[in-house]
Amino acid sequence: MISVKNLSKHFGTTKAVDNVDLHVQKGELFGLLGPNGSGKTTMIKMLTGQIRPGSGEISVHGVDVLAKPLRVKELTGIIPEQENPPSFLTAEEYLHFVAKVRKLKDIEEQCDWWFSYLDFGEQKDVLCKDLSRGTRQKLMLSQAFLHGPDLVIIDEPLINLDPLMQRRVKDFLKDYVKKGGTVFISTHILEIAREICTGMAIIYKGKLVFSGRMDDTAIGDRPLEEFFLELVC
Amino acid sequence: MLELFRSMIKEEWRMHSSFFGNRGFALFPVVIAAVSLLLSLSMILFGRIVSQTEVLLGLHYLFLFMGCMVGGFGLLGREVMNMRFGQLSLLAYSSRTLPISERLIFSNFIVKDVVYYFFLYVLPFTAGFAAGAVFVGPHYSFVMLLTTLFLSFCIGLSLVFLLTTIYANLGKKALLVILLVPVVFLLFLRGTGSVSFYALPPLALYLEPSVDAFLTCLVLILVPSVISLIFLKMDFPQSQKHYPNSFSKLADSMGFYGYSPLMAKDYLDFSRSGGGPGKLVFSFLVPVAVVWLFLPQLLQLVPGLDILVVFAVVVGMMASTMYNWLTEFDMFGSYSFLPLTAADVMRSKLNSYSLLNLVPLAVVLFAVLQAGRLQDLLHIVLLFVAVSMYVVSVTVYLTGLNTSFTLYSAGNFTTYLLAIGPVMLGLVLLAQLNFQLVLASAILVPVAGYVLRRSFVKWNL
Ligand SMILES: Nc1ncnc2c1ncn2[C@@H]1O[C@H](COP(=O)(O)OP(=O)(O)O)[C@@H](O)[C@H]1O
Ligand SMILES: [Mg+2]
Numbered sequence: 001m002i003s004v005k006n007l008s009k010h011f012g013t014t015k016a017v018d019n020v021d022l023h024v025q026k027g028e029l030f031g032l033l034g035p036n037g038s039g040k041t042t043m044i045k046m047l048t049g050q051i052r053p054g055s056g057e058i059s060v061h062g063v064d065v066l067a068k069p070l071r072v073k074e075l076t077g078i079i080p081e082q083e084n085p086p087s088f089l090t091a092e093e094y095l096h097f098v099a100k101v102r103k104l105k106d107i108e109e110q111c112d113w114w115f116s117y118l119d120f121g122e123q124k125d126v127l128c129k130d131l132s133r134g135t136r137q138k139l140m141l142s143q144a145f146l147h148g149p150d151l152v153i154i155d156e157p158l159i160n161l162d163p164l165m166q167r168r169v170k171d172f173l174k175d176y177v178k179k180g181g182t183v184f185i186s187t188h189i190l191e192i193a194r195e196i197c198t199g200m201a202i203i204y205k206g207k208l209v210f211s212g213r214m215d216d217t218a219i220g221d222r223p224l225e226e227f228f229l230e231l232v233c
Numbered sequence: 234m235l236e237l238f239r240s241m242i243k244e245e246w247r248m249h250s251s252f253f254g255n256r257g258f259a260l261f262p263v264v265i266a267a268v269s270l271l272l273s274l275s276m277i278l279f280g281r282i283v284s285q286t287e288v289l290l291g292l293h294y295l296f297l298f299m300g301c302m303v304g305g306f307g308l309l310g311r312e313v314m315n316m317r318f319g320q321l322s323l324l325a326y327s328s329r330t331l332p333i334s335e336r337l338i339f340s341n342f343i344v345k346d347v348v349y350y351f352f353l354y355v356l357p358f359t360a361g362f363a364a365g366a367v368f369v370g371p372h373y374s375f376v377m378l379l380t381t382l383f384l385s386f387c388i389g390l391s392l393v394f395l396l397t398t399i400y401a402n403l404g405k406k407a408l409l410v411i412l413l414v415p416v417v418f419l420l421f422l423r424g425t426g427s428v429s430f431y432a433l434p435p436l437a438l439y440l441e442p443s444v445d446a447f448l449t450c451l452v453l454i455l456v457p458s459v460i461s462l463i464f465l466k467m468d469f470p471q472s473q474k475h476y477p478n479s480f481s482k483l484a485d486s487m488g489f490y491g492y493s494p495l496m497a498k499d500y501l502d503f504s505r506s507g508g509g510p511g512k513l514v515f516s517f518l519v520p521v522a523v524v525w526l527f528l529p530q531l532l533q534l535v536p537g538l539d540i541l542v543v544f545a546v547v548v549g550m551m552a553s554t555m556y557n558w559l560t561e562f563d564m565f566g567s568y569s570f571l572p573l574t575a576a577d578v579m580r581s582k583l584n585s586y587s588l589l590n591l592v593p594l595a596v597v598l599f600a601v602l603q604a605g606r607l608q609d610l611l612h613i614v615l616l617f618v619a620v621s622m623y624v625v626s627v628t629v630y631l632t633g634l635n636t637s638f639t640l641y642s643a644g645n646f647t648t649y650l651l652a653i654g655p656v657m658l659g660l661v662l663l664a665q666l667n668f669q670l671v672l673a674s675a676i677l678v679p680v681a682g683y684v685l686r687r688s689f690v691k692w693n694l
Contacts (some may be wrong), residue, residue: 050569070572078570087562088502093480100484100494101571125475127505 001026001151001182002047007056009042016042018206020056024184024199026150029177031197032186033228039206040186041081044155047184048078061151074102077144077152084136087129091120091139094128098143107146114142117172118165133160141169145176152176154185158192170196190224204232237338241345249641260643262353266361268650273365282535285371286431286440291531292362292378293385293436296355298523300389302554303350305397305515340462343394347387353641355383377439384435384450393515395457398464400511412514416522430530476505495573495581496588502562503585512558513592521548521596542664542671544600545613546657549620552593556586556625557636565634576689579629583685590621612671616660619677626681626688627652633692 002024009017017039024030032040045051047058049069058065061075089097092111099107115121118138123131128139137160144152157173158166173183174196187193193200194214201211209231212218219227249258276288359382363375400411431437434453438446484497504510524547532538559582565575597617601610628636631645640646656677663670 048570070574073570073572080566080570082566084564084567088505089480089498090476090478092478093476093501096478096481096484097494097498098571100481101573125477127474127476130474 031193077149081155257642262357266357269361297389304390304393381435398461492581499585553624619674622681623677626684
């Protein structure tokens, strides 16, 4: 589903992503882990054609991201790190906006489902700029699934949500994968990965330090934190 | 307090310099000084028909006008602070968490802006102009000119600040009344001949320095500003409002246009931002009214100039600033995860821009009617449309979707001036040779098209 070769991106002297190879199979719930500033967001922006890599190759859905970034954005559901839906539309209008851009019709039912599943129907007629961070994150989650993509790429999905909503989102993602979807999430919270991911990669200072399945023998039964510290120290 | 102010200044500097490097930003005033030097030197040619007092008149009104253009602080209350950068991370914004009143933060913000304008425009302009004058002949007192031009700028700024604050408090219904006040005032002035123009306090102060004149200037600046700050609406609109879904219908009704969802979003952003209609009035109609008032005065100095032609050119250039309004709430980052290219977003902005242009078009039509020159309607409208399209195409090429602040780079600004200045002068001169030659402006339309196509390529990732 996702295949990355020798991917690098430097900002001046900062090596945000440094020569990374990565493969994600269809049907995985894949976690990209790493502390703040390790290059996760940069990685995700390159995967989704939002910024150009310094060097390397990326294929998503079998599409060469460098050659056809729009095609990748069409096929994929993307949730960026900064929850910044345009500010003066209401939440509901924003979903319709995304639907129109993606040329979808009759999305009312879907919208209503999301409003009630993530419990933000009461704010659906409030301007996005006046929404709380958590609600904006819910909105961004909803927009990513409108077109029924079979791959979603999410940057820090749970960061602003309360425990109840985190639970719902985790359940939804697990269910989505069960039905044949593929998920790629980044997070710096290790427990989330342990709980829901089937595969993971760890990057640290732009370098890939581990990549494998969650039940990899190298990890064993240890807390992920211990494994992680061992890798980076 | 002082610390906050210093940090804001630093922040603004870094924001600009991180974009075009320290040099690009630091050289911006140098470009301004060079332009005013040239202007001053051109008095070798024009000095015979324009007297020094008339030059001073022009300069002071120019800065009054600039002040008017940038004085809309009251429009958005707190939002004005971050709208230019579309980021919530600015000090002005985040310092809400500090134990300081928002009013104080806002005052700091305005003073900071004024300081920036002083160093970016007023100081270099005056320096260049005074330096040029040394070669040409008439003597200008540098310190005095610097002071009075700055006062003139501040008066324009604080008056429009007051108007926008009244608007923010009274709401849209009061807009017409608020607009009528300056218009009636201008109409009244228009009848009184040139003497009343010299009553502009900073100008009077330069021509005949006196403590009284100086105090008048201060009162004109401080009283409106203080009133505005007292009545400033920090959160405008105040409560968390609920809106029915008007997006879908709007987008459908614009369906015949390309990019209708983006345009519908532009429209809603514009009309709901509180800045929308107010912006049209205060950042466009009021400055246009000032031009309309002042142009005949300026042009009688240069006999034979066609007022309508100059007016159409000026309005066309001013119209192009409306492109900023469409981009300042947006970053491409808000769209980059959707199947849209930067060029798509730019095209949609240009579509919205062309709709917004109906307002300046109406102004131009009004001016033609007022002058009783119906027979020239086509020429003047063509001229306006061509200028507006050409100038906006240059703006788009140079700045993409970051218009309001990418122009502050010395390189960009020089290119902007060189691409636009000679063309506009050329058009006015052609028209003076023979009015029919105004039709030549039609050639700007395909040129604009070409520049835009190049821009789309340039700004695509
Ligand atoms: N646009 C940029 N310009 C300069 N440096 C950047 C930019 N984006 C990210 N970086 C740097 O790249 C590194 C990785 O950042 P990021 O990908 O955001 O990390 P993460 O998402 O894992 O927290 C950081 O050191 C960050 O400061
Ligand atoms: Mg990140």
